[in-house]
C-alpha cells in the first residue's frame with residue numbers, strides 16, 4: 001500500500017500556473033536533456049536555451065581555427081557545460097590530452113560527470129576547479145599547450161538559475177559570484193561601497209549612462225539601513241531612480257540599465273578584468289611554438305583587453321599572427337541563439 005502511494009506521487013504531473021513551465025524549477029524536462037530530448041529540441045528550435053544547459057557559440061569557427069590533431073595537448077580555460085571541450089576532445093581521437101578549468105563549484109562536478117558518461121575520463125581529460133589566471137600552473141603540469149580556448153563570461157546555467165542571482169528576471173539572492181564559495185557576494189559588496197566608487201564601477205565596467213542617478217539611489221537606500229539582498233530588490237531601486245525618463249522610452253531604458261548594472265556588479269565581484277589581464281599576460285609563455293589560442297568575449301571591455309594584448313605581443317614578436325579583426329557568429333547563429341548576438345572571437349598564433 002505504502003509503495004502504491006509512493007508510485008502515484010512520483011507520477012503526478014507537474015502543475016504550472018499557466019500553460020507552460022515558467023520558473024527554473026518547473027522546467028524539469030529541460031533540466032534532464034538525456035531523458036526528454038524532444039522537449040529540449042523544441043526549446044532550441046524556438047531560439048532559446050534549455051534550462052540547465054548551455055549552447056556553445058562559434059563552435060565551427062573555433063574548431064576550424066584551432067586545427068587540433070591527435071596527440072596534441074590543449075586547454076579549455078572555461079569549461080562551463082563542456083560543449084566546446086567535447087568538440088575539441090573529438091578532434092584528439094583518443095590520442096593526446098586536454099585540461100579544462102572553471103571556477104564554478106556548482107556546475108563543474110555536473111559537467112565532469114556528463115563528460116565522463118560520454119567516455120571522457122581522467123585518462124584524456126583533466127578537469128580542475130581553478131581560475132584561468134593560474135594558467136601558468138596548468139602549463140607546469142601539461143607542458144607547452146598546442147591549443148587554448150577561453151569563452152569568457154557566464155554560462156546559461158549560471159544565468160538561468162535564480163539561486164545564483166545573475167539575472168533580475170526572477171527573484172533570487174543578489175550573489176553574482178561565479179564561485180559562490182569564495183569572495184564577497186554582490187549584496188555584501190553594496191553594503192560598504194561609497195557613491196563615488198559605485199558610480200565609477202558602473203561607468204568603467206558597463207558604460208552606464210545613468211551611473212550618477214543609480215549609484216545615488218543605491219547608496220542612499222543602504223544608508224537608510226535597508227540592505228539590498230535580492231535581484232528584484234536591486235531592479236526596483238534602479239527602476240525607481242529612472243522614473244524621470246520620458247514615458248515613451250522609460251521601460252526599455254530601465255531594462256537596459258538593469259542589464260548593464262548587473263553586468264558591472266558581476267565584473268566587479270569576480271574581478272573579471274584583473275583575472276583576464278593576468279591570463280592574457282601569462283598566455284604566450286604557456287603556448288608551444290605555433291600554438292593557437294581563441295578567445296570569445298561578450299562585451300566591449302573584455303574585447304578591448306584581448307585585442308590590446310594580442311596586438312602588443314604581435315609587435316613584440318611573441319605571436320606571429322593574430323586575427324585581423326574580430327569574428328562575429330554567423331547571422332544564422334545570431335538569429336537562432338540570442339546569447340550569441342554580442343559575441344566576438346579573436347585568435348592568435350604563437351611565434
Ligand SMILES: C[S@@+](CC[C@H](N)C(=O)[O-])C[C@H]1O[C@@H](n2cnc3c(N)ncnc32)[C@H](O)[C@@H]1O
Nearest residue numbers: 056078080081082083084102103131132151154
Ligand atoms: C560562457 S561559459 C563557457 C561555456 C563553455 N564554453 C561551453 O561550451 O559549455 C563561461 C564559463 O567560464 C567560467 N569562468 C569565467 N571566468 C573564469 C575564470 N576567471 N576562470 C575560470 N573559469 C571562469 C564561468 O564559470 C563559466 O562556467
